[in-house]
Amino acid sequence: MFGLGDLNLTYLVSITAVSLYVSTAAVALSAAIGLPLSLLVGFRDFTGKSAVTSLISTGMGFPSVVVGLVVLLTLSRSGPLGAFELLFTPEAMILSQTILALPVLVSVSLSAVQSVPQDLRDAAFAAGGTSTDVALLVVREARYGIVTALLAAYGRAISEVGSVLIVGGNIVFSDSTSFTRTLTTAITVEARKGNIETGIALGAILLALVLGVNALGARFRDRTPGRNGRGR
């Protein structure tokens, strides 16, 4: 009952799937918000820019449990967004993971886009590019750093436990399919039960996933041509 035999395949597959789903969606959302934001912060001047920058660097070290509590209060039925009934759903977890992953993604991709020389942006503009074209070129030139940013954000999201435990509720249905239980929160359950070996086995799966995602990212980075370019 409490050994490794407790972890049937359905359970393992579904907590892994929830982990991947929540982290992937959170990183996708973070990228959709974070990449334009880093381009904006990187190349435009606007009022409140320094506030945004310091918010990003503060957000990097923000304790995930605090994020979890804030999201909990916000999504709770007695909270401001209670009407959406999102607490204890994967979507709530995606929200808190996005808040956690976004600063990581923005700060890494910001330094990546800022390292793209002005000359290249000028060249894109002079070749007839619109500001959108210039932004796309910057993303392309900074792709190595941006992939690193995505991986860093993914790493933070998938290995995070504090906030998903709080806002997800760690729910598994009675047929062993996970609703809001991830690999990390499953590990806390095993730790709570004193099943250290099972927890470590789950940790190994998590590690394998992170390794796989990183290998995928590395493959993408290494395959793209010209990454050694623009030597001066």
Add this chain to the structure above:
Amino acid sequence: MTAGVPGGGASGASDGSDSASTGARRSRTRLAARGLSHGFGDGAVLDDVSLTVEPGEILAVVGPSGTGKTTLFRLLAMFERPDEGAVEVGGDDVWDLPEARRLAVRRRVGMAFQTRSLFSTTVEENVSYGLRVRRPWSARVRDAVEGLFGREEPSETVEDALRTVGMFDKVDRDAGSLSAGEAQRVAIARALAPDPDVLLLDEPTSNLDPRNTAAIESAMRAARDRGIAVALATHDMQQARRVSDRTAVILGGTCIESGPTDAVFESPDDDRVRQFVEGKLVY
């Protein structure tokens, strides 16, 4: 360059079908600066500069380094709006045009820079960049998707532009692997590929060896022979004399003399120009 016809007429070279232009025989427009003044918080100031680049000529803008040539060229390329004066293409003040029209006008002007400015990709993709951004988004998305499944052959336009600078054999190379001179030649091909009316070259040969310099000067002549208006910013008096039809001399942010190159070099009106031409004025 194939069968260039000297004397400023249209050339027989084919303009690629990808190009937004209408073909080799269409009329070219001129580029003019009217009383341009521009300043930054620190240094580099232009004061009331007027000049014109006509189709089928090379205008050399000479002057010592730091005298405002780069600022002038950036204004001509419409990077930013001048504090005073106008940049005119085909008679229109570009900054009076609505944004979409200004983009269309801007796309008739190509530019290459003094510093290395190639994108981190292949030579082919660098040269075709200007053509690609001119395509509608639907076509660009389709190209990007198709690009995932293998690379297409370079278009004739790209081939032609690379031949003009003598770099066709490097079409598949990674831009990062090129020497400084080769990179500059590819950058000029990138500016030429969309068949611009005006080509702005800001110190294109500074610090380059004679072989690459010669290739770039030959590309300038080829462009002129196609009817393109070429403006060359240079601090190299010998180069100006070698390639240009007309010369404008900029000193301290002001155009102090302009006219046919021979006249400027042999009988300058301004004493400072004479000193500069004779190499006695050193900045």
Add this chain to the structure above:
Amino acid sequence: MAIERRRFLQAAGVGAVLGLSGCTGNTSPTEANNETSEASGGSQSEGESGAARELTLATTTSTYDTGLLDALNPVFEEKFNARVKTISQGTGAAIETARNGDADVILVHARGAEDEFLREGYGVNRRDVMFNDFVIVGPADDPAGISGMESATDAFATIAEAGATFVSRGDDSGTNKKELLIWEAAGVSPSGSWYREIGQGMGDTLVQADQSGAYTLSDRGTFLATQDNIDLEIQVQGPLKDGPTILKNPYGVIPVNPAKYPDVNYSLAMAYAGFLTGPEGQEIISNYTANGSQLFFPNALSEEPQFGQYVPEDYDGGENASESSASVSDAQFESWVAQHVPEDF
């Protein structure tokens, strides 16, 4: 109207998130999609047959980690065409979740905190469900020498006197509340380097106590379930094995008051309470064992009226009736033990 708009917004929000994740090729959008549509559809068609209805149960880690709920919930789900979303927390956190309206029903074990919850009006219709007991566990060599003591308070006082290491949950759970109650009864306010509050679950606490040769208070169920992984031994038994009654550990089920939160699934919560306290649920509880030992003793079924379970323990019905209600409930507990726990347990 308001409800419909809310559903729409929820669906739109969820749809947006799912749509986005769909683009990125995630692994289980369909699954999540099904569940959310069931969630909204379920609440709408409450009381009708058709789509499964969802019940959010906030409970303590002891009911979950022992596996008891894995035995109970599938039967309930089958019977009521429902789906139980179990959130296992400490008792304090579970009550707080329900207090915010984020759960439909709670199953917890801290009578004092339950009473407060009832008194504030957040819970209604409390029922006793089952009980087991707490045990004081410690290293085999028993450095403080408490083995076999008949009083939990004496044992705690001895531990404090000896300065033997004691690991406290420190997480506002039912066990933690009970532990503090015993310290208070022992007249000791635990402090000093021998007393460690770790803010973790029961399993973590047992493991840590095991690793550091310390004493701790554990519910019998979790201790039995964890026994294989640790070397701790029971030093003071609970009332199930003739130990002091103060170590009693009664569990109660409380639906959340629908007058406070109209969106809670009250009828299903009442059905759940009915299931747990009915013959079927009680039998499952009675038959549930771990490591060959019965973990929980059902005590909901009784031919005699037991009014005390519905209201706070000290509730006097508006009159100044019972000064000694606590001892009344202790007496009731002792009679349960006599009735339900076999002699040879």
